[in-house]
Amino acid sequence: MNKKITLKQLAVISNFSVSTISKALSDNNEISTETKKKIKEIAKLYNYKPNAMARSLKSKKTKTIGVIIPNILAHYFAKVLVGIEHEVSRRGYNIITCISDESYKKEVKSIEMLASGSVDGFLVSLSKESQIKNNYDHFTTVIDDGLPVVMFDRTSNAVKCDKVIINDFEAAYNATNALLESSCKKIIFVSPIGGTNVGIERANGYRKAINDYFKDTVKPEVFNFTDYTVFTDKLDAYLEKNRPDGIVTSDELSAIFAMNLAISKGYKIPEELAIIGFTDGILSRNSNPPLTIVNQNETELGRIAAATLIKRIEGKAQSEFITHVVETAIIFRKSSKKIVAV
């Protein structure tokens, strides 16, 4: 056990003072080239690494970022995390990751835990529960304390901060339209995230598309759910009684669920039932048939969110908060039909 060496010990060894060594190692030009060289050699020899905590205490910068996401098992968040991690580590930062599990309480606990000097700022996507409770005091508190927050995906207007999102309304509108243009006549919307701003916006985009297309003669049908078993039963019953020919979902997994259920009930995909979901994940690329989806550029979004936060942390951001809207695009695969030229 080769305990870490400190500046002080290096001082004894080298016969220089602590401050000289500190300066030498940070290439301060108060120090002669000669001495610098000597000191650097000794430092290398003893494998000196400045203690991160001491440095943080002094500088009030931790070079670490708190990331709070609802659920790492959803491929969407995993991909965003990859983008965040890349950008952050490129810039010499680290991330402390907390999973809120969609719980308000865990979210608050994580924030509080990290807000007392552990991180320089936060990257967060709101938990479902927080959005339903509509309580974001924990965020305004840390922002007041001087810790910047950047929200992505699930955001709230109640919190004044930078945001990185997609245009959920438009994306869902376009997704629905894609099915309409491939001559679907009876399209339903399915969502496990009804309580979130994202879910609400996407549902509205779907509604608008239906209303625009059918001039309000057809009623949009939105299925919100939280429990997959309940959802399966409900959708099963629906498919039994009705013959929808299109499903738009607000995420990836429920699209796969819906598709598998429909297949098991004998629906031909996409001829009798076309499906489009959100997130270009591992599921949609490998389902059978592969799923048509709205690509949200998750990794890019993560990267932008991280860059935005770091800019803010380092004081290089403009004073007004910005909302960055990431482009989306539909990736057509076999779960939907060709679009019919009008």
Added chain:
Amino acid sequence: MNKKITLKQLAVISNFSVSTISKALSDNNEISTETKKKIKEIAKLYNYKPNAMARSLKSKKTKTIGVIIPNILAHYFAKVLVGIEHEVSRRGYNIITCISDESYKKEVKSIEMLASGSVDGFLVSLSKESQIKNNYDHFTTVIDDGLPVVMFDRTSNAVKCDKVIINDFEAAYNATNALLESSCKKIIFVSPIGGTNVGIERANGYRKAINDYFKDTVKPEVFNFTDYTVFTDKLDAYLEKNRPDGIVTSDELSAIFAMNLAISKGYKIPEELAIIGFTDGILSRNSNPPLTIVNQNETELGRIAAATLIKRIEGKAQSEFITHVVETAIIFRKSSKKIVAV
């Protein structure tokens, strides 16, 4: 911007000394109940939160753990991470997550970055490149520095530390056997992690099962690959020329790939080709047909790894290193046939 309040400021406000306040807040019984109450009230009023960095500097404990994983997009690691996160946050710790992207260099960089006082220990699953290079000096260095390491899944005998693994050999042996017992006669093994100890062990388990069953009259066939496009071509050609009736894979994704490819080539699953993979992830449960897999209890494994590390950090572990072997079990689904009673 309501800058954080410090003990010193609290001292001025309350007319107590810094140390009295510190003791009072930590319920030290040197302090009278009366004073404690007063101080706690003031602290609450001003929303005092002790600075984590200062505390760490003093105590030499950061209450954070460095987690280094090869790839968060593999469902396996995401599930392990969930287990780690749960256990760790239950115990008042945080995790700094680094993704090595299977790169030796990134792994080394992450370790070095965190080893200088940022974390109390490491939880790691080795990158493919490190295993191929067979270079683990970065780990022995930090261990020598007094930072405990717990390795999970991808481990190495060259590093003396606690480990949490499954019995890869046995699990693959059993998986192969399951296909044999369902009367498969020509089983191949497919693996994208050939370079890792895990991949090697699993391949060996497969080989042993084949050799045992056929008394060495049938040659095991192992397909290692790194690139999915190359793999697809290779497997495609193979399926064209040969008629395997069983595939064992060392992971989840390649099983899905293989299955989809086989289906597209007209194979009936499982009648003509049975498939079994590793990891009970989102893919295998939602594929069509659902995939028979070896459940590795990923989340439990993560939990155990975290608990083991924390025990070691807090000095509550026995001096010898332990290797915890997590149970596995085959979950039978539609990609494999019923086992025929002998």
Added chain:
DNA sequence: CTGAAAGCGCTAACAA
């Protein structure tokens, strides 16, 4: 060009 000393916010041994 080099070093002494203060101080980041906290804890804890020692004094009072």
Added chain:
DNA sequence: TTGTTAGCGCTTTCAG
């Protein structure tokens, strides 16, 4: 029971 003081490891004035 409370306060004084030293010190964790580092950076950074300010003196020399």
